Amino acid sequence: MVTFRAVPPTVRRSTARRRVALGFFAGVRALFGGVGFVVSTPSAWGWALIPVFVATVLFGGAGALAIWGGSELSQHLIGDPTAVDRLGDTWSAVGMWTLRILFWAVGLVVAFVVAISLAQPLSGFALDAIARKQEIALGGRVWPDQPLVTGAVRSLRVTLTALVIGLPILGILALITFLFPPAGIVTIPLKFLVTGVLAAYDLLDYPLSLRGQSVSDRLVFIRQNFPAVLGFGVATAALLLIPGVGLFLLPFGVAGATRMVVAHAATQNA
Numbered sequence: 001m002v003t004f005r006a007v008p009p010t011v012r013r014s015t016a017r018r019r020v021a022l023g024f025f026a027g028v029r030a031l032f033g034g035v036g037f038v039v040s041t042p043s044a045w046g047w048a049l050i051p052v053f054v055a056t057v058l059f060g061g062a063g064a065l066a067i068w069g070g071s072e073l074s075q076h077l078i079g080d081p082t083a084v085d086r087l088g089d090t091w092s093a094v095g096m097w098t099l100r101i102l103f104w105a106v107g108l109v110v111a112f113v114v115a116i117s118l119a120q121p122l123s124g125f126a127l128d129a130i131a132r133k134q135e136i137a138l139g140g141r142v143w144p145d146q147p148l149v150t151g152a153v154r155s156l157r158v159t160l161t162a163l164v165i166g167l168p169i170l171g172i173l174a175l176i177t178f179l180f181p182p183a184g185i186v187t188i189p190l191k192f193l194v195t196g197v198l199a200a201y202d203l204l205d206y207p208l209s210l211r212g213q214s215v216s217d218r219l220v221f222i223r224q225n226f227p228a229v230l231g232f233g234v235a236t237a238a239l240l241l242i243p244g245v246g247l248f249l250l251p252f253g254v255a256g257a258t259r260m261v262v263a264h265a266a267t268q269n270a
Contacts, residue, residue: 021224022264027231034256037134047130048251051123055247059115066107074099121156127254131206134258143210158205166198196233203253207261225264232260
């Protein structure tokens with residue numbers, strides 16, 4: 001005869017605790033907690049300025065190239081703007097400047113994405129230092145150092161993966177909005193969410209890499225704590241709407257992602 005033994009209440013409570021996932025607002029609090037940590041910790045300022053400086057230089061160069069390219073492309077499509085003015089073709093002049101503004105806007109967005117994407121691996125050592133400082137401040141452990149080149153290659157691989165996945169999705173949503181503007185009611189919030197989740201995936205690379213977690217382990221983390229990752233991503237995307245704050249996204253985001261990972265570890269060890 002098969003007998004069944006009741007699971008002790010303490011075991012049931014322990015199992016339930018291990019399955020607790022972080023909520024949406026835990027992710028929001030993690031990001032703004034990271035912002036507060038970087039701003040209020042003088043020892044982190046020097047490390048935080050490194051990715052900001054790198055991103056600023058890259059954005060300046062890429063942005064200038066985007067403006068020049070947009071002007072050249074619009075002139076190639078419509079013709080010489082001085083000739084247009086001599087002919088008095090007002091509509092052609094309007095079309096010229098409309099194309100220029102459109103190309104400049106798209107080019108500057110692409111330039112920002114490229115700048116942030118390249119600044120991440122180039123300043124990975126500084127972002128690792130911020131993640132370590134944030135974890136120590138939260139009472140976490142000191143993780144062993146990682147080789148500089150290995151960390152840069154890992155960061156670049158994670159960034160490129162996010163771009164390969166995210167850019168086609170964002171492009172499709174933008175195309176749908178362009179072809180059918182009323183769909184913007186749905187596509188614009190979706191673009192906002194996709195941008196945030198991809199940014200969260202990217203920024204989580206640093207605290208999870210300190211722990212030596214593989215790509216599959218990171219996907220498990222995101223699946224288990226998707227409400228928190230979504231909240232973190234939405235808050236990140238909202239910060240990008242504030243002019244100038246986007247250049248500080250990397251240090252703020254890495255500190256916030258570290259807080260989220262530490263909070264998750266605390267629920268597992270409770």
